[in-house]
Amino acid sequence: MPPKASKDKIHASEQDEDILQAVILADSFNSRFQPLSMTKPRTLLPLCNIPLLNWTLEALIGSGVQQIFVFCCSHADLIKEAISQSRWSLPNSGVKITPIVTPEALSTGDVMRELDSKQIIASDFILISGDVVSTIPLQEVVREHRERRKVNKSCIMTMVWKPLGTRNRPLPGLDLPVLLLDAGTRECLHYEYVKEGEPRVALPREKMTGHRELEIRTDLVDCAIDVCSVDVPALFSENFDYQDLRTDFVHGVLTSDLLGKQIFCHIPKRGYAARVGDTRSYAEISRDVLSRRTFPLVPDDTPAYKLKHGFVYIGESVSLSRTCTLGSHSQVGHRSYVDDDAIIEGSVIGPGCHIGPYVKISNSFLMEGSSIGANSVVTQSIVACGVQIGPNSNIDRGCMIGDGAILGSGAQIPPFSKVSGTLPPQDDEWDEDGQDADQKLKVMTNPAILGQDAKAYIWPAHKVPRDELSDDSSEAETPTRTFHQLGYTTQIEYPESTASSTPASSVVSSPASHATSLDGDISNLKLSDSAEFRSECTQSLERAFVEGHTVENAAIELKTLRMASNVPLKSVKEVAISFLVSKISLSGAPAQQKQAVNETIERWGPLLPAIGGEDPIENILLLQDHCASSPSHLKLFGNVLAAFYNNDIVEDEDIKGWILDSRSKYEADSLGDVCRKQGLVLLKAIQAQSSDEDESD
Template sequence: MPPKKRNTQQRGEGDGEEPFQAVILADTYDDQFLPISNEMPRCLMPLCNIPLIEYTLEALAITDVQEVFIVCTTHIDKIKEYFEQSSWLQPHSPLSVQIVQSPEAMSVGDAMRELDARQLITNDFILTFGDLVSNIKLDKIMETHRARKKTDKHSIMTMVLKEAARIHTSRAKDDSSVFVLDPNNNQCLFYEPVQALPRKARIEVSPEVFENHAQFEFRNDLVDPFLDICSVEVPALFTENFDWQKLRSDFVHGILTSDILGKRIYTEIISEPYVARIQNEQLYSTVSNHVLNRWVFPIVPETNLHQNDNYQFLRGNIYNASDVILSRSCIIDENVQIGSGSVIGENSRIANSVIGRNCSIGDNIVLDGAYIWDNVTIFANSVVTRSILANNVTLMDNTTVRDGCIISTDVTLGPDEDVPKYSRLSLQPQPKTSIFADDSDEEEEAKDQPVLSNNNHPDVYFWTERGGDDDDVDIRNINLGSLAYDMADLKINDGELSDSASEVGEVSDDEDDHSDNDIAGSFGAGWDTQGASKLAEFKKEVAQTIERSLTEKHTVDETSLEITGLRMAHNGTYDQVREVMIPMLLDHVDVSKNAVGNMRAMLEKWSPVISKGLEDQVHVLRIFQRHCAETDALSKLFVGILQILYNEDIVEEESVLRWYASDASKNGSSAEVKLRERAAKFVDWLQEAEEESSDDDEDSD
């Protein structure tokens, strides 16, 4: 529950400085978490069974803040109802919380202009969103902000940024930011958002940015939680500039590039405190795991932020409410939280999951990476992996929900339903336009939406990711930020160029030519000595990335994302990546003992990035043939490798047959030809199996 009210002298009133105000934007003005966010406020979505806005208010309650304004645009009645029943509006609350209704706001800029019009901001204030999760104490940062204002009257904002390595889990996969800072005083000189795709090859910075600054540094290792200390004039600046809609790309970028305004923005870079924003579904899962793993201490489940909670902390990061009922045969693995009143049935297994209050989990259930909200019922023999089930969802017997699904409130599925990966399901059809679209756009229901129909419960509609109204939004970035997205499913064309493409010529559109000697074809007619040098540099960087991933045991997703970035920056192709990656993976396998088992484990792990389409698979087999022919140990395993690739669905039957019949497989070195001959029996078996299958189909007809 919220901390007890403290003496006002502790809030800074004794030294003549007025306490800070705070502004929480309850809406993020985007289309993340659809369709759930269409039916309930994002700031009230539970993370580890606590509404997100509770984490934000807790962070403010331990600072020099007196008034908090919660600006609401959508679901206003639900937010008001929540706070009327909470302790934050009670007389003993440490904060004075006020709900500011702004139903006409379509952006952060509109919300700030509404605050300015009402003249609610009378002092320096903290600006953040209602999805901040942090254990940071802002007092020293606020003091620094105030002290800086006394020496620099043009200072209007301090952005709190968190240091994080490129592969740190708290970094969003879909975008990042480049900051140019003065290391002497942390002044922000330049800012530019950088989306993951398409890869940006260069950033243009005006030389005037560096005037009067002897030193500067480019930083791309900073996580931006959108936690800012602002001066009272910030809302007025939004009013004066009606084209500013977004907080970073419009306001911050506009301030830093304006010669007229003459304002300055500073940064405060932290390393130890935990601070993160649930800006997308990927970070929802990540931060949930961080809370369960106690990274946000003292904000942990047994703190019992919810008034009626009573969690017990057990070994393995297991948190059970006091009245949970667990069957004797159920298995609770590590990193699990189970809310009050929930029941777990016989032979069910739960791992890396959060279960809400009053949930009924039946017999023989598997939950892995599942986020089950309140009052959910799951009947026997069902499976949920890496997905969100919102309040009051029901899964009937034998229902499977695969990775990356979001099931909105009150949906019933099954029995015997298999929900495909990345499905977004709701009882409501998806509107054509965003709830944050202009009023002139009619909000119509999409026609011909696919539905799941069942006579025993209402139809369920499929929703799709939406890039919003911004034409510059690449839907692939939306995918990257979605829940449990597999990098192997990301579609990136080899012909997609970055800004530096002109330096190496046009990328060939001919994806069918995988000749080992046609390196120039992948760079087009403009390939020359410079192109060869760039290709060698690209392959070297890919090799270094793979080596680092194997040594430091990175996940396949992390490695794939790094390789994607390299490929886009160098205009490389998947073929060139595989020519480097596959030999390195083969050489990494220990073939001195249990060679087949070790090889199978490696191929299973890396299969998402080894092959994609049919032509890719033929090329993959050619690389395996060529590299295995170079060493006796691998040559003896070649036929076994072929069988593993086929059995694990890494390559298809047709790919094996096309590889075997290709001139490339026949015209290699003598060692390569011998390997092809060894594979003859396996190929014959495939052909016989295909013929038998065809005969069976004819008989059935």
């Protein structure tokens, strides 16, 4: 009997390990999104009109996670309701999501100790914040972690950090995470969170011995995604000083001489990952979604939204005035209405919103059921659900207007203000300024700020929580609280010459109609200019190149960009060929250049036929035009054309057709003529080789 019981136990353990588990932290343990988070948790705030929790669930389920535990602290009932009403609650969804309510938890450490006490984790699991947008294949991170643990049981965690590219977002704050890594194994030897203003960071010398090559990385963004062993919750239970995951746990484990545990980093080469840690990153990640940097997680992934020119997404039953203007990188939710001469630029409008005449909304976010009165301006702000803003109002940059707030006519909200429909939460700081309750209430309901007949409260300046002064991954304070807020001096710029420059005059089919539903085609949104289109295509290709996308996915993204901007196929091919040639190194000996050409074309050359429109002769003409425009690329033409031939992108008949095509003929001795002569030499070599093979046969 005992041997049989032991055998069953081993079998159960192996079965548990086959089930990939994840733990979602549905609470941020700070109040940075107040007053928006007074009535709902941050994880249920909409990002591009989809709750943040749904983005996180998509990331996990898309990576093969089968069992998810959602730890809820504040507003647990709303989270449980959202999960029960989601499509993942259906029996055939293939995933089991279990909400666990922990009302007394005040930190990540408290949640991890609760997790340990419940003993529900069977093997290595994914730990992720409930406000993460990610397309990184997390199953690869889990596989890497498990392979490492097979030979090294001391490895208890693999953290996911993303390189900060020149155009990647979100940008890091004033504070700076510093990681000391073993360059070969990616073991994290030391973690330090350097506060703004500190001139230097001290790295322990003993951590640098015994490693052939070290990296000091300050160019990484924390994705708030970790793969943990079952030892991690237990270590939290053993040390009640561990509260924050990075500054307490990771720093504590790496500086302990007694634990003997190791933590590694995974730095993915492809995929997108970012956390909505503050209002600034909320805006930047929204922009990334609208720009399709998060592909395939994009608004038009479902039929509910249609992608139009200039990255404009239109929901169902939307009505636009004939004279309104929609700028690029904007989204209008279902059943919303935009009135005469209203301007929406780089903004997200939630479902059921009403935008009055002559309203200007720029780089802002309106949630469900909000309305903006005539002649009002909203700039780089977030307006929550059911907010009413009276006519002739101005909401300056960096403001947050909480659920149900009613602002009267002529409201003038100063920059970085917080306004709520109910009184702000009170604490001991209220008594520090010496004002009585009536004086405070009079200040918070000032009609000169909130407008006449307003039903709202503007928060006092000192009602900025201390946890709002730091990055989510740390409790370190920064002197400039506004850095992490939407509307800070580093603003998101939007191109001027976009779809926003043209009124929506051609939408209405009947002269008597004031507005029309946008379920059909929209001809009022003018295509973006060629410079913006080329920029977007180049950025898409750069991401594909750096992150190692498949040719098929890169082609899908380019086709989508082409459809959104309504440009001819030739324009897409021009950008693709220009980009491919630019990625070939011009340095080194001729043999090295030829090898670089072959490697690049073998990997990315199939992108040209995958884009569509089979016309190999046109591809050669575009390559000739590009190489003829730059003397530095002239010497690459022959090698690139040969690589096209060797990888079946063009045939010898295509090269012959190009030679005979009048468009390939340039003035004698010009750069284009030199390209043509190189092609003629290649064609003769191919024909000679074919002739030799025939004779051999």
